[in-house]
Amino acid sequence: MASGVAARIGELRPVVAAIASGYAAGAAALGQYGVVVAQIGQEARVLRHREREARQIMVAARQALELASAGLDEAVRCSAQQRVDAAEEQLRRVGVAWRQLSERREAADTTCVRLLTAPAVLGAFSNLLTTTNTNTSTGAGVGVRTGTGAGTLAGTLAGTGAGVLVSVGRMSAFDHLVLQRVRPDLLTDLARCPPLPGEVARAWSVLTPQQRAVLVSRYPATVGQLNGLPPADRVAANRLLATRRLAEAQTELAQLQARLGALPTLLNKYSPTVSQPQRVALNASIADLSQEITYLSQVQDGVIQLYLYDRGADRIIEMIGDPARAKVVLSYLPGSDSTLAGMYQGALNNRRRGGIQALAQWEVGRSYGEVVAFVFKDGRFPQTADLFSHGPQINTIADTIGANYADFLKGLRASDLGELRIVSVEHSFGSAAAGEAERRGAQLDTRILLGGIGMKAGWQPDPSTTYIGYAGRYDLNKLFYTPTGQGLAMGDLGYAVAPTTENGIIERDSGINFSGNELAKILWGMTVPPIAMKLQIEDMLTQHNQIAGVEGNDKVLREILDELVRDAN
Template sequence: MLYLFDGVFMEFDAHAADRLIAACRDVARTLQDQRGGRESASTAALTEFRGMFADCFRENVASERAARSELVNMLEDVARQVQDAKNAAEVEQRRLDDLTEWALASGWARAGGGFGVDVGPRPSTAETDRPVVSVETARQGLRVWASGSPAGASSADPDTLDSAVSTFRIHDDSDRASADKVSAAVSDFEEKCSWVHSDLHAVRGGLRRFLEDNHQDASRLSDIASTFRAAGGSGDVGQITVSNGVLVLATAPMTLSDSALLGYLSTASEADVKALSTIPGWQQTLRGMDPSKIGAWWAGMNPPAGTATAVAGFSRVQELLLTAAPAVFGALDGMPALARVRANQLNVPSLLRAAENDLESARKLSEFGQSHHDPNRTKMLENEVAYLNLVKAGDVQLYLYDRDRSRIVEMIGTPGSDTRHVITYVPGTFTGMDIFYTGGVQQVSSYLRSEVPGTVAFVYKDGRFPGEENTAGGPNLARIGEANDEKLARTSGQQLASFEAGMRTDPYLKGAEQTGIGHSWGLANLTSSEVAGARYDKVISLAGAGMLPDWKPQPTTQYSNLYYYDLLIHGQGVINPVTKKGVVWEGNNPIHRDEFEQHYYRGPHDDQLRAINTVEEGNILMENHNLIASDSEDNDKALRYMKKLVNQ
C-alpha cells in the first residue's frame, strides 16, 4: 500500500500484480504446450470416424483450436497490461517520493534549520495517468454435437475415441487448476490494486466457457465411444457403424421429437439395438408419449400376414427392441398385450437373478436365528422363483411386473381376432405379491376364461395394496384402515384408469366388451377408476367395499353385487355414532346402492352363525369373504352367475 501526497492513499500492491502476470503467462504457456497433444489425439480419433458426428467433432476441434488461440492472446495481453500498470505505478511512486522529500526539506528550511540550503524547485504535483487493465471477451465458436437430420449413419473405432477422451480430460484437469489460479490472482489484483482501472470479467468468463466446452466435448465423445462399444465395436472388431439416431439418443436425447424417436426406433439396426440397452434417456421419452401413439407406431412394424419370422407374430425389429429393453417395453402403456408379455418373458433372466440373490440372502439370515430371519419372506421368495420359472416357460403371461414396487398384472387368455370379452379383475385388501405366485387371486379369472369363449382377463395389482405387508407380501392387520382411505383410492383409481387406456389401444382388445370385477377393496379401486374417467360395460362387485363420495353410476354400465354374509358386510352395517354414517366408506357401499343388482348367497357354514360374537363365527365370516373370490365348489352358484353376467 502506497501513499499520495498529504496522506491520500494510492492502492497498488506490486506483489499482487506479479502474481497475476505469472498466472496469466503460465496458463498461456500451458495452453500452447497442449496444442500438439490435443491435435494428435483428435487426428487419431478422426482416422476411422465417419458420418455426421465425425463432422461435428471435426468442427468442434477447429472451434477449440481457435478458442485456445484467442485465450492465449487474451492472457498474454492481460500480462502485458498489468506489467504496464506496474511500471506506471512505479513512476507514480517515484514522483510521490520526490514530492514528499521536497516537502520535508522545504518545511525544515522555513523553520530555520536549513539556512543556505537550496531545496530546488517543487516537483510536479500532476498525478500520473491511472492505467486501465481491460480485455474484450475472447471469441469462442459454438460447439455443436448434433445438427441437421439424424438420418444416416456414423462409424468409428471406440478405442481411438476413448484415447482422445483420456487426453482431453488430462488436459482439462490441468487447465482447470491453472484457471483457478488465474481467477484467484484476478480477484487479488482487483482488491489490492484499485489505483488501476480494471475490468477483467472477460478473463474469468472466457476461461470458464472454454473449460465447460472442453468438458462437454470430452463427455459427448465418451458417450459416442460407449455407444459404438455397446454396439459391438473395439478390439479385433475395430470400426463399427450405428445410425446417427442412436448417437443423438446417447448425446442429446431431449433434442429428438416423439415422431423422430419412433421413426428411428422402427428402423434400428442390430448394432443400434445393442447400443440402446446402455442409453437411458430415450426410455423416459417413450414413457411420456400418448399410449395411442405407441400403439400405432408398434402396429406399423408388424410383419405382413403370412410372413415367417424368427419369433411368431413379431418382426425382426420388434424382437430386437423387446430384447434390448424388455423392462421398458414390458411396462409401456400402448404396447399390445402380447408384445408386453413377450418383453416380460425376455426379462425373466434378470428378474430371476434378483429373486435368487434375495432368496440366498434370506436363507443365510436363517443361520443367525429367528430374530434375524423372516420365514414368511423366505417362503415368498421361493414362490417367486417358482412363479418366474413358469413365466420363463411360457405357462404364465405377465403384462406387467415390477417386484420392487409391488406391481404385477397377469394376463389369462390370448388376445386375438376371436376376443369378445375383456375382464379387469382387481383383488382386495391385503393382496400381496405372494398370493399371485401361489395362484390365489387368479381363480375367478381362470374360471371365466375357461367357461366363456373369447375371454381375456387381466388380474391387476399396480402398486402396494391396503394392508399389504412390505417385505413378506402377506397381510399387515395394523394397516387395515388403508382400505377405507379416500386419498389412496383416488390415486389408485387414476392409475387403473391409465392402465385401461393403455390396454385398450390393443387392436384385439379395444373393441371387446369391457368388464370390471372387484373383490372387497378392489371394487373401490374399480369405481375410483370410473371417477378418473375409465368406463366399463359391466362392473361386478364381489363383496365390494365402497365408492368415493363423488362416484356416480354410468348410465351405460350394468352394476351387480354378489356376496355372502361376511366380515365386510357385517361391518357395513355398523354406524359411526359421531357422523351417523356407516364406518365403511361412510355407508356408500354397493350393498346399499340401488344401482347394483344384489345377489346374496348362503355360505356352507352359515347355519352355525348366531350373534356373531365368537372367534369361530368370525372365522366363518372371513371364510365367506374369501369364498366369493374363489373357484371352490361351494362358490359354484356365484361363479355360474358371474359366467352369465359376462355372457349377457
C-alpha cells in the same frame, strides 16, 4: 476359419464405413467452423483497436472542450465539440460492428451444432434432438415434451414422447451400443413419464415386427409396462424380466439353504438358545422364495403370461387366455391383502389355480377361448396387518390404485383389445379403486362388485355402464352400509357410496346365505353371547372371501360367465 473371419469382416465393413464417414463429416464441420471462428477473431482484434483509438480521441476531445469553455474561445470550443461528436460516432459504429460480429459467431455456433448433429455425423441419433412431441409418422423422430434447443446427445431432455420408440426402434445394433453409453436412461425416462396410450400405439404400429422384437429384447423394462402396446409384446418383455429375477431368486435360495444347513453348528457354538426362532425364520423365507421360483419358472416356460412385472415397485398383472381369440376382456381387481406372494400362490398345479388368479382362471377355462382375463395388482394394496397405517378403511389408497387401474384400462382401449367389451370384476376394496378409475376417465362396459366396500363420495354411475353387485348374507362389508343403503365415511376414512340399489347397482342373490354355524350361533347366543359373536364374525369373513373364490361360489361364477359371453357369439 478363414471364410468365417472374412464373413465377419464383411459384416463389420458397413459399420466401420459408417463410423469413418461420421468422423469425416464431423471433421469437416469442425474445420469449417474453425475457419469462420478464426476470421471472426481477426476482425474482433481490429475492432478492439478501433475502439481504443476512439476512446482515446474522446478523452482528449473532452479535455479540450473543457479548456475551451473555460477560456471562452468559441472557435476552439466548436472544434473540440466536433472532435467529441466524431469520437462518439466512431464508438457507435464500433458498437454496431460488435453486434454484427456477435451475430455471426452465434450463427457459426448454430451451424456447427446443426452439422455435428446431422444424420451424416450421428446417423440415427440425429433424431434424438428433435423437438416434436408425438410425431409418429414414417419420418418420426424422438418426441420431447419441451424443446431442448441445440446441444449434444447427452444433453438433458425435458421429457420424451412416443416418437422415441420409432427413432430407437430404427437404430442399428451399433447405434444401440452408442445409446447405452451416451444416453442409457432414455427409455427409462419414457417409462417413468409415459406418453398417452394412443400415442404409444401409433408409434408402435410404425415399426416392423423385427424392430419391435429388438426393442422387446433390449428394453424389456420399458416395453413391459408401456400402456398402449400389444399384449403379446408386453408379455414377451416381462417374460425376460421374470427370467432375470428367477436366476436371482435361485441364487438367493441356495444361499438361504446353505445358511440353514450351517445353522446347527453355528448356534451350538455361539448361541444355542436362539436356534428355533432362527430356524423358523429361515424356513419361512425358503418357503416364500421357493413359491416365487415355482411361479417365475412357469413364466419363463410361457405357461404363465405377465402383462406387467416390476417386482421392486410391487407391480404385477397376469394375463390369462389368448388375446388373439378373445371376444371379451375380464379385468379382475382383487381386494385387500393382495400381494406379490398371493400372486405367486397362483402357480399352476395340474391346471388348477389357487391364489388371487383362481376366479379369473375359472372363467377363462370355461369360456372356450372367448375370454381373456387380466388379474390386476399394480401397486401396494391395503393390508389388514397394517390396519391403522395402511388398512382398507383409508380411502386415499383407492386414489393411487385407482389411478393405476385407469391407466391400465386406457391402455387396453388403445391396444389390440380396444374394440372388445371390458368387464371389471372387483372384490371388496377393488370396488373403491375401480370407482376412482371411472372418475379419472376409464370406460367400462360392465362392473361386477363382489362384496364391494363401496366408492368414495361424489361417485356417480356411468349411464353407459352396467353395475351388478353380489354379497353373502353376512358379508363383512355390510357392517358399513347404513339402513338407507349408503356407506359410512368421514374424511379419509370409509366409503360414502355403498354398492346398493340406491346407488345404481343391480343387487343379485349370491347364493351364499348360510353357514355351518347357524345352529351353534343360536345356542351360544342364548348362553354365551361372546362365543356367538365370534362365530358370527367368522361367518362374515368366510362369506366375504368365499364370494371371490371358486369353492362354494358356483352361482356367482356362472352368472359372471353368462355376463361375459352373452354377446360374444
